[in-house]
Amino acid sequence: MPPPAPHTARLALAVLLTAAARAHAQDAAGLERELIDEALNRRPVRLVALDAQQVTVQNARGGTERLPVERVVAIVPLLVDAAPQDGAASARQTQGSGAGLAVLTDGQRLPGLPGPGASADALRWNSPLLGDATIPLESLALALYRPLAPGLHLPDEVSEDTALLANGDVVRGFVELMPRTGGAPALRVEPASGDPLTIEPVRVVGVRFANPPASAAGAWAWFVDGTSLALNDARVARGKLTAAAAVSGSPVAVDVAAVRAFAPRRERVQAINELPMSWSQASSDRPWTPPPAVQRADEAPLGAADIALSGPIEVVWTAPEGAERFCASVELPVTCRVWGSCDITLSSGGREVWSASLRPGSPKAAFNVQVAPGPIVLRVTDAGDGPIEDRVLIRRGLVLRR
DSSP states (O other), X not given: OOOOOHHHHHHHHHHHHHHHHHHTGGGSTTSEXXXXXXXXXXXXXXXXXXXXXXXXXXXXXXXXXEEEGGGEEEEEOOOOOOOOOOHHHHHOOOOOSSOEEEEETTSOEEEEEEOSOOBTTEXXXXXXXXXXXXXXXXXXXXXXXXXOOTTOOOXXXXXXXXXXXXXXXXXXXEEEEEEETTEEEEEEEEOSSSOOEXXXXXXXXXXXXXXXXOOOOSEEEEETTSOEEEEEEEEEETTEEEEEETXXXXXXXXXXXXXXXXXXXXXXXXXXXXXXXXXXESOSSSSOOOOOEEEOGGGSGGGOOEEEEESSEEEEEXXXXXXXXXXXXXXXXXXXXXXXXXXXXXXXXXXXXXXXXXXXXXXXXXXXXXXXXXXXXXXXXXOSSOSTTOEEEEEEEEEEEO
């Protein structure tokens, strides 16, 4: 299937961004958000302004607070009830109106399309938020020329550059770009053995690059169109966010309604679903326990996706060096609040640091606890009445780092 015409796809992406901003108009500047502070305490505020030195908010009592930016870990949307998705839904790539996707090695995400003007070692990317941006191939983790069709898959980790073609074929080898007049670049793939291959853009779905991951740092914003960006000189005033994109230097100027979340220092906070994880069945009362399902991390503010657990289960995350605190909300999904009842314990450093019981009459709980680097163990067990509907959502799980 040929890709959409560049001008048509760019128009569709621009319409998508505008529609998304309008759909989130009720979340404009001055509307309620959640502020997460330097101890991972969370409270509702109304964002008024921010710059490199301070964040100005209106608190729940109507008073104005000016907080040093060092005291603010993030500003995010308020949580609303959510039901678990199926595994297929949680695994899908971001889909848009003919949109492709560029993902950088530090996790920045830019919906858009490859455009003309590439060089052998740099991709020219057209983003509805940034316009044309030049991205060095060494900074890319993934470049999707178009959304993944059902049945097509690119692995999350590769040992060599891996190109996926429209017919499902996979080609591995060192990838360079070959500019094409007026459109996306072709690929030149040099395999470990054999002659180099030239693959025209009409045949390309995407490329997973074998570049090492980079650490996320500095100010970041997450936008309603699925873009997440590192920013320089970010400011909010009079309902507008202005900044420069770190990846390209391109100016960013959008209504705050188009901004889903903001973190002044991305390196201080990490989503629990980004940490190494293992799991096991926590009881022999159930013949089989489904694995944890991470639900659409690409759409989650701070990358902190909901994690759906089916009890009884024990999940172990490995907290990084410098980890100090762990916070999350836990709840029975709305579909499990008739028969669901379970007990939850959380351990770190070999000791229990928190526990709670979820019942139909009290389906939600939250924690904010000290943790140590190393294993964080969460156990979900039934409350003595069997594991029927003992499903739990871990929501907005965040680890604070020094």
